[in-house]
Amino acid sequence: MIEIQEVTKRYDRHTYALKGITASLRERVTTVIGRNGAGKTTLIRILSTQLFPTKGTATIEGLDILKETKKVREIISSIPQESQLIGILSPLEQMQLYLMARGFTASQAKEESKHALDELELYDYRNAPSDTLSGGMKRKVFVAMALAAKAPVIFLDEPTTGLDPLSRIEVWSAIKRLSSKIILTTHYMEEAQELSNEVVVIDQGNIITHGAIGNLLSSFGGKMRAEKMDGEEYDIKIANVAIKYIEKERVDEFIAKGYDIKRINLDDIFLSKGVMLES
Amino acid sequence: MNPKFILYFAWYYGFYIILRGPSYLVASLSLPLTLLFMVTIFTHGTLIAYAIAGGPIAIVAANSINGAADAAFFRIQIRIQDLFVATRITSQDYMFALSLSYLVFSLPGIALYAVLGAYFKVFMLSSALQIIAVLVLLTLTISNLSFIIAGLLKHIRNVWGITAILSIIMTVLPPTFYPYTFLPQGVIYILSISPVTPAAVLIQGIVGLEPFQVSMIFILLIETVILTFLGRKFIRWRE
Ligand SMILES: Nc1ncnc2c1ncn2[C@@H]1O[C@H](COP(=O)(O)OP(=O)(O)OP(=O)(O)O)[C@@H](O)[C@H]1O
Numbered sequence: 001m002i003e004i005q006e007v008t009k010r011y012d013r014h015t016y017a018l019k020g021i022t023a024s025l026r027e028r029v030t031t032v033i034g035r036n037g038a039g040k041t042t043l044i045r046i047l048s049t050q051l052f053p054t055k056g057t058a059t060i061e062g063l064d065i066l067k068e069t070k071k072v073r074e075i076i077s078s079i080p081q082e083s084q085l086i087g088i089l090s091p092l093e094q095m096q097l098y099l100m101a102r103g104f105t106a107s108q109a110k111e112e113s114k115h116a117l118d119e120l121e122l123y124d125y126r127n128a129p130s131d132t133l134s135g136g137m138k139r140k141v142f143v144a145m146a147l148a149a150k151a152p153v154i155f156l157d158e159p160t161t162g163l164d165p166l167s168r169i170e171v172w173s174a175i176k177r178l179s180s181k182i183i184l185t186t187h188y189m190e191e192a193q194e195l196s197n198e199v200v201v202i203d204q205g206n207i208i209t210h211g212a213i214g215n216l217l218s219s220f221g222g223k224m225r226a227e228k229m230d231g232e233e234y235d236i237k238i239a240n241v242a243i244k245y246i247e248k249e250r251v252d253e254f255i256a257k258g259y260d261i262k263r264i265n266l267d268d269i270f271l272s273k274g275v276m277l278e279s
Numbered sequence: 280m281n282p283k284f285i286l287y288f289a290w291y292y293g294f295y296i297i298l299r300g301p302s303y304l305v306a307s308l309s310l311p312l313t314l315l316f317m318v319t320i321f322t323h324g325t326l327i328a329y330a331i332a333g334g335p336i337a338i339v340a341a342n343s344i345n346g347a348a349d350a351a352f353f354r355i356q357i358r359i360q361d362l363f364v365a366t367r368i369t370s371q372d373y374m375f376a377l378s379l380s381y382l383v384f385s386l387p388g389i390a391l392y393a394v395l396g397a398y399f400k401v402f403m404l405s406s407a408l409q410i411i412a413v414l415v416l417l418t419l420t421i422s423n424l425s426f427i428i429a430g431l432l433k434h435i436r437n438v439w440g441i442t443a444i445l446s447i448i449m450t451v452l453p454p455t456f457y458p459y460t461f462l463p464q465g466v467i468y469i470l471s472i473s474p475v476t477p478a479a480v481l482i483q484g485i486v487g488l489e490p491f492q493v494s495m496i497f498i499l500l501i502e503t504v505i506l507t508f509l510g511r512k513f514i515r516w517r518e
Pocket residue numbers: 011012015016017034035036037038039040041042043081
């Protein structure tokens with residue numbers, strides 16, 4: 001379990017990346033979603049002991065990130081959003097170094113790395129200089145690091161950004177097979193829905209919704225989403241797309257008006273909380 | 280301490296870089312070899328022993344200061360430092376690993392000078408250990424200086440300019456290529472702000488070109504301690 005207690009992060013005088021957030025993350029997989037600049041990476045970096053909070057603290061499986069840093073680092077593995085491979089080293093070499101830093105012996109590290117690379121279909125590239133891998137492959141190497149590390153708690157900051165649909169499914173199934181607790185961020189709502197039982201929606205440094213996906217979806221009370229370019233009736237308008245949440249009985253009526261009808265999903269939780277409204 | 284991690288990292292990042300990007304190695308040798316050539320020509324060979332003795336120092340110093348570019352790149356650009364922060368290694372492990380990789384990267388140059396030094400009878404086998412000790416201390420001090428620079432930078436671009444300037448100042452100004460006795464003792468102490476100076480004075484003493492100055496051991500040791508301490512403060516391990 002992860003307990004976040006009034007965590008605030010101020011980067012400089014004007015930038016409050018997190019404004020005193022509190023939450024308990026209890027489920028095995030928790031997804032953090034939010035717009036660009038919402039504060040997701042800041043939160044992940046604070047929880048994984050890479051960044052000091054300005055105020056507040058958090059505990060990971062009962063261990064305080066400020067007072068018990070060393071113990072926390074023993075049980076976590078964190079893949080930063082912006083990390084890139086050292087181009088001149090091979091995926092296998094870098095994974096080995098990472099795993100050794102996590103306490104594996106050299107030979108253990110090599111074996112586990114090979115296994116994880118194989119799982120993500122990267123085995124054939126294990127000895128190639130990383131510079132020669134494609135962007136998505138490079139990203140997958142980092143995911144492989146997290147898988148191979150087998151830490152009790154894993155933080156994945158946008159693990160599947162830039163991956164093709166097949167690779168994404170590979171990563172998903174690998175994540176599902178793990179028994180670790182996982183906190184991940186993503187911009188793909190279907191990913192959050194596929195993987196996690198719990199989502200945290202952050203906007204401008206605040207948590208605006210947090211809960212089990214099923215509960216959040218049921219707050220729409222069985223409504224549907226109707227959307228149309230330049231539609232006249234709307235609850236939310238994004239660019240020129242009009243979005244209206246309607247009762248099931250009105251579906252035919254809106255189809256006749258030229259609206260597309262969609263089933264409610266996480267996008268709608270995101271949209272309806274006003275997250276997109278300022279754009 | 281995680282010695283295994285340090286050794287593997289240094290080997291991968293020091294040695295494989297030589298194999299996979301040899302042009303950089305040649306570049307790192309070009310300045311000391313050019314100076315060796317010029318000193319030999321201009322002094323009609325009389326100072327060649329000094330230029331040979333100072334060569335390994337110049338190489339180690341330049342590679343360690345250029346390490347600021349690696350450390351800044353790892354921290355700011357490719358965020359590899361961040362990846363290692365959330366593991367069991369300490370900032371000290373990480374810094375030792377990088378420092379040692381710079382030393383590994385310097386090995387071919389040191390070997391070249393060892394051969395030259397043996398040929399011109401500058402280096403004796405009996406002084407090898409002392410010379411190695413000085414080179415290790417120098418690697419540590421200058422690497423830590425480079426971690427300080429890397430930690431202070433906000434943008435990666437500045438690193439190239441700063442290291443280019445520092446590497447010239449630190450390798451050419453101190454008595455790496457000429458007898459330290461050319462300088463008044465007061466100037467030597469002033470130049471000792473750069474750890475290259477005590478290292479160069481020590482080497483000239485060790486190989487018997489000039490009198491050995493015990494005080495330089497202390498200066499180099501104190502600088503190692505101070506810079507290691509400051510390096511740890513400035514690397515921005517947990518930001
Ligand atoms: N090192 C930094 N210095 C100053 N401000 C920063 C720094 N890192 C992030 N910020 C600011 O903090 C806020 C939150 O950034 P953060 O990276 O946490 O967002 P995010 O939710 O991860 O966004 P994205 O989806 O784009 O990755 C942004 O306004 C950003 O500009």
